[in-house]
Amino acid sequence: MAYESIRGLLARESAGGRATVQGWLRTVRHAKELSFLEVSDGSCLSGIQVVANPETRGFEDVVRHLTTGSAIAVEGALVDSPGKSQEKGQRFEVHAAEVELVGAAGSDYPLQKKRHSFEFLRTIAHLRPRTNTLGAVLRIRNAASMAIHEFFQHEGFFYLHSPIVTASDAEGAGEMFRVTTLPLDALPKTEDGRIDEAADFFGRPAFLTVSGQLEAEIGALALSRVYTFGPTFRAENSNTARHLAEFWMVEPEVAFCDLDGLAELAERFLKFVFAKVLDRCPEDMAFFAERIEPKAIERMRTVIEQPFLRLPYREAIAILERSGETFEFPVGFGRDLQSEHERWLTEKHVGRPVVVTDWPASIKAFYMYRNDDRETVAAMDVLVGGVGELIGGSQREHRLDRLEATIRGQGLDPAAYWWYLDLRRYGSVPHAGFGLGFERLVQFITGMANIRDVIPFPRTPGQAEF
RNA sequence: UCCCCGGUAGCUCAGCUGGUAGAGCAGGCGGCUGUUAACCGCCUUGUCGCAGGUUCGAGUCCUGCCCGGGGAGCCA
Secondary structure, eight states: OOOOOHHHHHTOSSSOSEEEEEEEEEEEEEOSSOEEEEEEOSSSSOOEEEEEOTTSBTTTTTGGGOOTTOEEEEEEEEEEOOHHHHHTTOOEEEEEEEEEEEEOOOTTOSOOSSOOOHHHHHHTTTTGGGSHHHHHHHHHHHHHHHHHHHHHHHTTOEEOOOOSEESOOOSOOSOOOEEOOSOTTSOOBOTTSSBOGGGSTTSSOEEEOSOSHHHHHHHHHHHSEEEEEEEEEOOOOOOSTTOOSEEEEEEEEEESOOHHHHHHHHHHHHHHHHHHHHHHOHHHHHHHHHHTOTTHHHHHHHHHHSOOEEEEHHHHHHHHHHSOOOOSSOOOTTSOOOHHHHHIIIIIIISSOEEEEEEEGGGSOTTBOBOTTSSEEEEEEEEETTTEEEEEEEEBOOOHHHHHHHHHHTTOOGGGGHHHHHHHHSSOOOEEEEEEEHHHHHHHHHOOSOGGGSSSSOOBTTBOOO
8 A cells, every 4th residue: 555645645735535644643532433643754743633433444443542652554535624623723634444553652652742851852862753843853954954965066066975084183173083993901012012003903093083174175176166064073071062972064165265255155055055944844944933942933034134244353352342241251362252252243243144254373273374464364253143153164274385384383293294285285276165063053943952952863972872 | 071950650840947759741441522732530650860878767968979951161
């Protein structure tokens, strides 16, 4: 028997005709001669109401004993709901000719037909996709992912698969996870008693990637425009609502591009992705606006409709110093902007997204392009209301002598960056790129407060179940 | 890693200044109604996070540990 998705059923022009549904029971209501089954299959937020009566095959032996969480298959007719139900927004329902139990769920099924705390749901990550909120999050993740690919494909970018395992601790972006096949209880030692790393799988220390950027630069200096979109790992012991040990990152890299071009790209990118998500997930977005974050839709519209403000770091600091606000953390040239500063700037002072450019070299990474003032680098942070920094990027230092000097100046060994420096030796061109934490993007879209609730299987310190 | 808060039934939570554990939901039985977090009646459910300590007596007070959450730092 061919089954139709509930999304498909609800999208029909009109009632009438055969309807087949398979899914999981959200709740059951029994009356004397009738049973009402709320069935959901995850194809959309809405479930569909199935009505069974004594004529329904399986009424006595199946329907009357159904419990929340059970999987069932229904065959029947799609009909218009009665007038009163229509007022509640329920257009169609299925009058069941037959209800079949596919997989029962016992009375210990943890998901009740009521609110659960997100904290509890995290402990049952194998069942939480069946909830309204997580289901909506997963559909939004899907739509946003596809929109990201669409955007870059339309703009002539190539999807580059950067490696997960890397031997370079190049970027200093954070603590790394070691990847090894060495036996931890009997490490091979060299003659002087140190761990024999040459005996390891790759013949040298290896780690999970903290960024695909350096490899993306290789791609950009061959294909001109590339992007990566893959998992990224940070072994930081940070336990906050904004950090994961494993998350997904989007990193476009563009050859023959400066910071201005990059800021324009970032702006087009965010506007495109948000517009697609709003267009394709209206039901899920209405849910988030109603139940999670009232401003979820409004603030995406702000990003889509308002031009971003370009603001050099130096001016941002001056504005903050003159603001008269009392901040918890000090403001001053050479200090990073704190979340409270970012949010005040974009939410209170400007009221639309802000791109802060040209940051002090002292607080930014070695690979960023040194501006003519010698004091700042061509870096940018895109700040949006609600979450602060959504995108961080920079024009890269493409001048060999400058890059080598900075690497040495930071006490790093140029030999370790030989291939990265080679890119500056052979046909170097100005290029730029940015990084976007995908889960933070989904947090902004949905308004979900905790990053662990916007990824199906969160990894955090001490947590890797499921 | 630091600061703060918390851990009581399958879930959400109550339990005041110590006196021996409760409500709603879920589940079972019955009733009722085209029901919508349905409703009404009855019934079942607990190593009160773990280990010590104080006390005649600890869910309640003290200490340590484990786990979770919020905030901070690091960052995406």
